[in-house]
Amino acid sequence: MPPKSPFSLTDPDSAALGLLxxxxxxxxxxxxxxxxxxLVGLMGADHGAINIWHPRSFVASVGVGxxxxxxxxDWYAIGGAELDFTxxxxxxxxxxxxCVNDDDPRWKQSHPSWRSFQARYGIHHQLGVSIPFEGSETFAHCYLNRGPASPRYGTAEVDALTALAPGIGEALLINRLYAGAHQGLEDTGSGDQPLAVTDNEGWILFPNGDFCRAWPRLAAIAKVSEPRLPKSWLEGERGAIRKLHxxxxxxxxxxxxxxxxxxLRRNAPGTGAMLTPRQTEISRLYCAGYSGKDIATRLSVSPATVRVHLRETYSKLGVTSRSALRSALGL
Known part of the structure; x- marks a missing residue:
């Protein structure tokens, strides 16, 4: 039989999308x-573990094999925290x-109880990476181990896991986002003030609770299945903003x-499909105290255009004054 390939992670970008x-x-x-x-499958490991740590407490651990x-x-019995060098x-x-292999000088010079512990659990070659949780002091430590019959780890595996590490961190973050969104469906919160920080491509990095609650609706409007806002929203594309509005x-x-x-802000009840984006924009400026002439200058339109939009807005909302317009728009 041909020898088993040490690992199958040849395209970290594709693997990262799979993790997402x-x-x-x-x-x-x-x-x-x-x-x-x-990860065990991608890196050709025999077994492994993920430990999630906070500086003041151990959070959780999962293992394969x-x-x-x-x-x-056993780890606590031998004082593993003092002996572990990986x-x-x-x-x-x-x-x-x-990575650390069993022919590494550090391995050979480690305490006999540590070498015995490693051998007892079939750890002869170890590959690991520490993944920080964004915005906190928590880390996920990933250990991918091989036994004595498996090949040692080398530069190829180290480079491949390093390239994949940001994708692992993003997957952990996105899973929490989607968990929050799912929980939000059963939450009594209004979800009326969603706020998120994204990268310049629209990938969601830090959402607030309202954003998590609103995400299923927003994703449906954007027709996306990934945690990423459409560029058309971010760039203010007229057609996309009109549809969102x-x-x-x-x-x-x-x-x-x-x-x-x-x-993202919810429109006042009943106004979403009634006002055009331009009518809403002019109305908000007007409610903020701008004069018709100021609004015209600011938006590079004529004062007559501003008056037409305001007149149509007043008619649609059934109001006759600036204060009533403010109330109708929820301002």
């Missing part, structure tokens, strides 16, 4: 296990994979921390 699909379709409580199973309860008990190396350079939403995009801050 897994993140969107797997329940939050099952995702770390499914993620680990996928291990009795984690027995393994943890995890500190991972933690010192987040998102950069490291007709569905009852307004979108405001501003630069933020090298990315974009996206604020």
């Amino acid at each position: 699909r897994l993140a969107r379709t797997t329940a939050c409580e099952r995702f770390p296990q499914k993620l680990l199973e996928r 291990y009795d984690l309860s027995g393994m943890s008990a 995890t500190p190396a991972m933690h010192a350079q987040p998102l950069r994979a490291v 007709a569905a009852g939403w307004q979108c405001e995009v501003t630069p933020a921390h090298g990315g974009l801050r996206v604020a």
